[in-house]
Amino acid sequence: MDIANLFGNTDNLFKFLFSGGILLVVLSIIYPLQKKQEVELEINAHNEKTKLLNNEIKCLDKDVKSFRKETDICFIQLDSLKKLRNNSNYKIISNQIAKVKDDYNRNFITLKDKENELLIKKINLEFDKSRIKILNKHLNLYKRYSSWLLTVGILLSIIGLFFWSISTHRSEKLKKRELNE
Numbered sequence: 001m002d003i004a005n006l007f008g009n010t011d012n013l014f015k016f017l018f019s020g021g022i023l024l025v026v027l028s029i030i031y032p033l034q035k036k037q038e039v040e041l042e043i044n045a046h047n048e049k050t051k052l053l054n055n056e057i058k059c060l061d062k063d064v065k066s067f068r069k070e071t072d073i074c075f076i077q078l079d080s081l082k083k084l085r086n087n088s089n090y091k092i093i094s095n096q097i098a099k100v101k102d103d104y105n106r107n108f109i110t111l112k113d114k115e116n117e118l119l120i121k122k123i124n125l126e127f128d129k130s131r132i133k134i135l136n137k138h139l140n141l142y143k144r145y146s147s148w149l150l151t152v153g154i155l156l157s158i159i160g161l162f163f164w165s166i167s168t169h170r171s172e173k174l175k176k177r178e179l180n181e
Helices: 002-088 090-180
Strands: none
Touching: 002 090
């Protein structure tokens, strides 16, 4: 019976423990880093969207202020046209009044559409913010699991390497002893 082959089979088990431990160590380091990178990219995208939304809100505020001025001018025009309607050609003045009203309504609808777009973007940003919170929560869980995997991986690697070296040493001793006999 060849005793060296008997201990040589356990050699594979210890190699497996060592390589599995190294794999766990690598995975426990790389995977959470990848998840952290994803969260940081999400945060960066969220911050960019927030800045753009704030800029659009400022532009909308300016548009609303200018629309208020246009509204005052429009009311003055309408008052003057109504006074002229009584004195002048009714049909021409009525067409001018309708044109002023159409322009006013078109501008009002445009502002309302912009406001609705901004509300939708704001809702999307709130959704992104809650998504980032969830991703951070998951990242913290990954970090916990990662620390456990790292610990187990280091232990398996050390145990596998230690017993692999002992097994190899014993195997070499037995081979030398058999050769001497």
